[in-house]
Amino acid sequence: MHTDLSRKFGIQYPIFGFTPSEHVAAAISRAGGLGVLGCVRFNNPAELDDVLTWMDENTDGKPYGVDIVMPAKVPTEGSAVDLDKLIPAEHRAFVERTLAELGVPPLDESAEHAAGVLGWLHSVARSHVDVALGHRPALIANALGSPPKDVIDLAHEKGVPVAALAGAVEHARRHVENGVDIVIAQGYEAGGHTGEVASMVLWPEIVDALGDSAAVLAAGGVGSGRQIAAALALGASGVWMGSYWLTTSEYKLGAAAAGPSSVQRALLGASSSDTVRSRIYSGKPARLLKTKWTEAWSKPDAPSPLPMPLQNLLVSEAHQRIAAADDPEVVAMPVGQIVGRMNEIRPVAEIMAELVEGYEQAVDRLNAAR
Amino acid sequence: MHTDLSRKFGIQYPIFGFTPSEHVAAAISRAGGLGVLGCVRFNNPAELDDVLTWMDENTDGKPYGVDIVMPAKVPTEGSAVDLDKLIPAEHRAFVERTLAELGVPPLDESAEHAAGVLGWLHSVARSHVDVALGHRPALIANALGSPPKDVIDLAHEKGVPVAALAGAVEHARRHVENGVDIVIAQGYEAGGHTGEVASMVLWPEIVDALGDSAAVLAAGGVGSGRQIAAALALGASGVWMGSYWLTTSEYKLGAAAAGPSSVQRALLGASSSDTVRSRIYSGKPARLLKTKWTEAWSKPDAPSPLPMPLQNLLVSEAHQRIAAADDPEVVAMPVGQIVGRMNEIRPVAEIMAELVEGYEQAVDRLNAAR
Numbered sequence: 001m002h003t004d005l006s007r008k009f010g011i012q013y014p015i016f017g018f019t020p021s022e023h024v025a026a027a028i029s030r031a032g033g034l035g036v037l038g039c040v041r042f043n044n045p046a047e048l049d050d051v052l053t054w055m056d057e058n059t060d061g062k063p064y065g066v067d068i069v070m071p072a073k074v075p076t077e078g079s080a081v082d083l084d085k086l087i088p089a090e091h092r093a094f095v096e097r098t099l100a101e102l103g104v105p106p107l108d109e110s111a112e113h114a115a116g117v118l119g120w121l122h123s124v125a126r127s128h129v130d131v132a133l134g135h136r137p138a139l140i141a142n143a144l145g146s147p148p149k150d151v152i153d154l155a156h157e158k159g160v161p162v163a164a165l166a167g168a169v170e171h172a173r174r175h176v177e178n179g180v181d182i183v184i185a186q187g188y189e190a191g192g193h194t195g196e197v198a199s200m201v202l203w204p205e206i207v208d209a210l211g212d213s214a215a216v217l218a219a220g221g222v223g224s225g226r227q228i229a230a231a232l233a234l235g236a237s238g239v240w241m242g243s244y245w246l247t248t249s250e251y252k253l254g255a256a257a258a259g260p261s262s263v264q265r266a267l268l269g270a271s272s273s274d275t276v277r278s279r280i281y282s283g284k285p286a287r288l289l290k291t292k293w294t295e296a297w298s299k300p301d302a303p304s305p306l307p308m309p310l311q312n313l314l315v316s317e318a319h320q321r322i323a324a325a326d327d328p329e330v331v332a333m334p335v336g337q338i339v340g341r342m343n344e345i346r347p348v349a350e351i352m353a354e355l356v357e358g359y360e361q362a363v364d365r366l367n368a369a370r
Numbered sequence: 371m372h373t374d375l376s377r378k379f380g381i382q383y384p385i386f387g388f389t390p391s392e393h394v395a396a397a398i399s400r401a402g403g404l405g406v407l408g409c410v411r412f413n414n415p416a417e418l419d420d421v422l423t424w425m426d427e428n429t430d431g432k433p434y435g436v437d438i439v440m441p442a443k444v445p446t447e448g449s450a451v452d453l454d455k456l457i458p459a460e461h462r463a464f465v466e467r468t469l470a471e472l473g474v475p476p477l478d479e480s481a482e483h484a485a486g487v488l489g490w491l492h493s494v495a496r497s498h499v500d501v502a503l504g505h506r507p508a509l510i511a512n513a514l515g516s517p518p519k520d521v522i523d524l525a526h527e528k529g530v531p532v533a534a535l536a537g538a539v540e541h542a543r544r545h546v547e548n549g550v551d552i553v554i555a556q557g558y559e560a561g562g563h564t565g566e567v568a569s570m571v572l573w574p575e576i577v578d579a580l581g582d583s584a585a586v587l588a589a590g591g592v593g594s595g596r597q598i599a600a601a602l603a604l605g606a607s608g609v610w611m612g613s614y615w616l617t618t619s620e621y622k623l624g625a626a627a628a629g630p631s632s633v634q635r636a637l638l639g640a641s642s643s644d645t646v647r648s649r650i651y652s653g654k655p656a657r658l659l660k661t662k663w664t665e666a667w668s669k670p671d672a673p674s675p676l677p678m679p680l681q682n683l684l685v686s687e688a689h690q691r692i693a694a695a696d697d698p699e700v701v702a703m704p705v706g707q708i709v710g711r712m713n714e715i716r717p718v719a720e721i722m723a724e725l726v727e728g729y730e731q732a733v734d735r736l737n738a739a740r
Contacts, residue, residue, distance in 0.1 A: 234597065
């Protein structure tokens with residue numbers, strides 16, 4: 001399984017694996033894909049620096065990438081304290097009331113209260129780029145579309161290609177005009193921020209619209225070798241998988257003890273129908289695991305979610321409390337519809353071997369149908 | 371391009387084409403696929419009988435199928451007049467007001483007022499089965515899931531396999547338990563009645579759940595040979611295409627004059643983002659072309675759609691008025707996200723040749739990537 005793009009990156013398989021866990025990212029790279037570390041959780045750039053040093057040392061010299069969350073336009077941005085003032089009291093009251101109803105206790109007095117995910121504040125995302133370029137990233141991907149022009153130029157000066165997510169053809173075209181090298185075509189079924197057009201329609205549409213001007217990675221709904229075969233049949237140069245790594249043995253974020261975390265247990269039990277696309281996580285439509293938390297926000301008495309970045313500031317302490325409560329029925333977690341296929345905890349290497357084998361079988365099946 | 375299923379049906383390609391037009395259905399069968407005639411528009415069984423006689427005579431002896439819309443449970447059903455009483459005045463007023471605002475004139479005094487689509491009333495759908503079995507259908511498909519047990523038994527006695535649409539794994543399993551032979555796995559991106567799970571995830575999930583117990587046709591998002599290759603790679607035994615035939619030269623329903631109808635012109639101009647999933651057409655969620663008509667129903671002052679079959683009775687005269695008004699900006703038409711690829715009026719045979727060629731190229735691409 002190889003394409004021009006996998007050859008360009010010097011990786012064995014055109015499988016790009018996005019994950020917030022450096023342990024998972026490194027395992028993906030070691031297993032022949034390209035592990036892409038999500039940086040949005042690093043409010044402190046020095047922590048990212050340390051983690052990337054660890055990545056440099058634990059990827060057997062194989063390439064890896066980083067994923068930032070940066071809007072193309074530089075917003076007028078205040079500190080978290082300024083932004084806090086823009087959150088209506090009604091919203092805060094709803095969050096408090098809902099957490100109480102769901103049995104989520106307040107944080108320990110000793111716990112440090114979360115400042116919210118600052119990674120999608122422009123200044124913080126820019127620090128992620130600066131820190132990353134001090135290491136050896138093979139790719140900078142941006143989850144909010146084109147990064148600003150000067151960030152693209154800076155990456156290109158260092159010889160690092162830039163990828164950007166797109167949920168519609170016009171976004172993909174704009175990214176390429178802005179200098180983006182690789183478009184990640186992310187269908188409706190994907191976890192996290194996602195558009196309305198499903199992968200089966202979106203992928204070939206973006207492939208055709210871009211022609212030779214940029215490579216296309218297929219995202220949204222990929223968790224088997226058959227789906228990789230489908231992606232390449234539809235014209236993509238590789239796949240971008242995110243959700244599927246959340247139930248790997250290497251994924252330890254949010255784990256309170258040994259064994260699967262409450263989030264992983266919730267994911268293992270979910271079917272493909274157990275997700276919802278909602279603005280409650282970040283302020284922009286994102287697909288989340290359907291739990292008592294997301295259901296509360298879809299009731300008639302729930303307020304409308306706030307715009308980015310206010311919504312995440314509103315719910316950041318709630319997310320912290322939910323994580324501490326460790327209840328699989330009350331979870332705040334982005335995941336795609338592929339969650340229905342995530343039914344056991346397995347090592348990354350085992351998944352990669354299965355993806356490759358499934359791909360081969362799918363191509364055999366197609367050849368037999370000729 | 372052939373599978374066990376295409377061999378079983380004695381057709382050249384595993385391409386099943388659903389269409390309300392007998393001219394399109396016959397052309398699909400003549401071109402090597404299986405044309406499946408949608409019966410729901412035939413309020414009068416005698417008219418269906420005549421049309422199927424025409425099909426018998428115009429398919430070069432090749433097989434064709436019929437598609438009915440029949441709930442598995444026999445409802446307590448009144449006449450159209452009884453049902454009319456259940457429609458709230460507020461809903462009727464909204465429809466009248468909206469049509470006036472959109473500049474849709476009343477019907478000519480001379481026009482026969484539509485009785486609504488009665489095809490999804492149980493008694494009418496059952497008459498469609500009886501009429502069809504007097505001809506030589508190779509398949510009876512049901513757009514509302516499993517038909518009633520006695521209908522399945524009747525079809526099987528005549529040697530006719532039964533197919534049923536499913537938008538979720540549990541529906542697919544239930545269909546097979548009920549005796550259905552072929553499950554049409556219809557993803558979120560499909561036109562008409564559709565569920566929440568997108569094709570990339572749904573198709574392989576249903577294939578795996580059913581194993582050898584039933585063949586799976588892939589529906590939702592198919593309009594190119596690449597997408598057929600993707601469907602077969604994902605384990606489907608063939609594809610079920612509906613929307614894509616709406617812009618064929620043979621499709622003349624709703625055409626007021628020579629050349630493309632107002633509906634076809636609207637479809638030709640639409641992108642993949644120009645659809646909406648809504649209950650306004652039938653009472654159940656169905657994907658429609660996004661036009662001024664659907665937009666009116668999504669405004670805050672719009673009432674909630676009524677349950678099936680009341681909603682269609684409510685809007686049936688509106689549909690007739692909209693059709694007569696012949697305005698591409700005010701259209702009531704089910705179509706899938708593949709509408710973005712429907713950009714010219716072409717004969718069925720040309721589309722079939724392109725599908726086959728595109729399939730071959732996709733398989734070549736996959737083999738090159740090995």
